[in-house]
Each structure stands twice: as structure tokens, then as C-alpha cells.
């Protein structure tokens with residue numbers, strides 16, 4: 001069974017595509033802060049496990065609420 005996967009997310013500040021190792025063993029929704037590798041600004045990432053077979057997770061990046 002696959003336990004982790006590289007996923008990509010787009011920085012909401014500069015548009016840079018970042019990669020992230022995601023732990024697939026976590027079945028709950030994940031909500032955390034990741035810094036962009038280019039501009040170093042923190043983005044809020046919300047990972048929602050998908051029930052669809054062809055899609056592992058749904059990832060959403062957001063600006064952090066001030």
C-alpha cells in the first residue's frame with residue numbers, strides 16, 4: 001500500500017509550483033502551513049482525502065488570513 005506521495009501546490013503569492021511529500025496514512029482532513037520555496041511566504045494548505053479511485057487527494061492552497 002502506498003503510504004506517501006509527492007503532490008504539487010501553487011503558491012498564492014507568487015504562483016510558484018511547490019512539491020510536498022504527503023502522508024497518505026492520515027485519513028482525516030489536513031490543514032497546515034507550508035512556506036513557498038521561492039518567496040518563502042506561508043501558504044495555508046488544506047488536504048482533503050478523496051474517495052475517488054483516480055484521485056488520491058484534493059489539495060487547496062490559500063492565503064493566510066491576517
Ligand SMILES: [Zn+2]
Pocket residue numbers: 011012013014015016036037038039040041
Ligand atoms: Zn511563493
